[in-house]
Amino acid sequence: MRSTAPRAATPRRYLMCPPAHFRVTYSINPWMDPGKPVDLPLALAQWEDLRDRYLALGHTVEELEPRRELPDMVFAANGATVVDGRVLGARFAHPERAEEAAVHAAWFRAQGYTDVLEPEHINEGEGDFAVTASWLLAGRGFRSSPLSHPEAQEFFGRPVIGLDLVDPRYYHLDTALCVLDDTTDGEIMYYPGAFSAGSREVLRRLFPDALVATEEDAAALGLNAVSDGRHVLLPQAAVGLFEPLRARGYEPIGMDLGELLKGGGSVKCCTQELRA
Ligand SMILES: CN(C)C(=N)NCCC[C@H](N)C(=O)O
Secondary structure: OOOOOOOOOOOOEEEEOOOOOOOOOOOOOOOOOOOOOOOHHHHHHHHHHHHHHHHHOOOEEEEOOOOOOOHHHHOHHHHEEEEOOEEEEOEOOOHHHOOHHHHHHHHHHHOOOOOEEOOOOOEOHHHOEEEOOOOEEEEEOOOOOOOHHHHHHHHHOOOEEEEEEOOHHHOOHHHOEEEEEOOOOOEEEEOHHHEOHHHHHHHHHHOOOOEEOOHHHHHOOOOOOEEOOOEEEEEOOOHHHHHHHHHOOOEEEEEOOHHHHOOOOOOHHHOEEEOO
């Protein structure tokens, strides 16, 4: 029987970017409708709530200066992937976000990171890379190039497991899969419908005990979640995930990021993890 003992949280360091200039003026994913108005003060309040929740849980939050000409910068998870203090920069698929990559790379250099790779191939940071204890799970199909996978493997020296995304609503890996406990290779939650048949089989083989999300919870972007090993911050509308998480010893914390959902992102998209 699976243990329901409370899990242990570990302190994290996150990089976030306030949505001071967030707006939806173009559409590069099916969630974005430039016809729908964004309530900017509400978006800011929702984002601050998320940041403050991290701080209250004892985590550190670094803030990136938002740029007026880059309305999607609030989705900071896309700007890089950091593991063991090594920074794999991003290269965006769409010209609308291209300049964000340099902003992130400059921030890391200014912070004293020395191992910063500006990649040759398209990768959208933690949008498509998820880190377990020893692997890098890597999405492809809509944004990150399959060629970014060997590039990441070479840079981090970790085995990369490529996963094919097939449903445009789940255009990034982190809209369909979340690592719950990164001290093991076994604890994830995911939505099978986002993946090709072969990738579903890979996930079943590697993660036989995974929490499998329903279509309804996935459609609420419930997998776009952040776990510190114990607390799982996730969109509050993904109600079906709360009990299964509790049954595994996690403490789900529902967040309302409804305004940012209009850009196609939620909790995880707003949160880049700085791993040492
Ligand atoms: C989890 N992450 C990082 C994301 N899924 N990012 C959301 C990006 C949204 C943006 N409008 C875009 O389409 O690129």
